[in-house]
Amino acid sequence: MTEISADLIEKMKIAAMTAQKNAYCPYSDHPVGTAVLDEQGRIFGGCNVETAHFKGVCAEASAISAMVTAGGKKLQAVFITAPDExxxxxxxxxxxxxYEFSTPDMPIYAATKSGQVKKILTLEELLPYAFGPQNIPPRG
Ligand SMILES: [Zn+2]
Structure with missing residues (x-):
């Protein structure tokens, strides 16, 4: 698994917890926060944003969108804070x-609402035999 410094993990935790406070989830009451670390060492936070037609955006998607919008290409690490403990x-x-933006052995820190890391996951565990860009023939 990719080694991430304790300082960066702490910064990701704070970013995820800060984003989580802004979650808009009046329908599920399930606030989630996420922070992603991109290939440039930048951290982007995201929270879930629901809508009345139930096609909301997850915290992970929000954080990845922020990263891509800022020109980020790859995830080095992900930190997710749960709605509870x-x-x-x-x-x-x-x-x-x-998976689309992952790097090999990217750690996913699954933490509680208070920021305690419960488990460090990999995409290999979460999405084995994933379908991804490697399955699509190159164009042009
Ligand atoms: Zn999701």
Whole structure:
């Protein structure tokens, strides 16, 4: 697994917890925060944003969108804070999204609402035999 410094993990935790406070989730009451570390060492936070038609955006998707919008290309690490003191892994859709921008052995820190890391996951565990860019023939 890729080694991430304790300082960066702490910064990601703070970014995830800060983003989580802004979660808009009046329908599920399930606030989630995420922070992603890109290939340039930048950290982007994200929270879930729901809508009345139930096609909201997950915290992971928000954070990845912020990274891509800022020109980030790859994820070095991901930190997710759950709505409570239990582990909250990414949904299936987000596992695919994380895979799209992942780097090999990228750690995913699954933490509680208070920021305690419950488990360090890999995409190999979360999405084995993933379908991804390698399955699509190059164009042009
Ligand atoms: Zn999701």
């Amino acid at each position: 239990n582990l909250c892994g990414p949904c299936g859709d987000c596992r695919q999204r994380l």
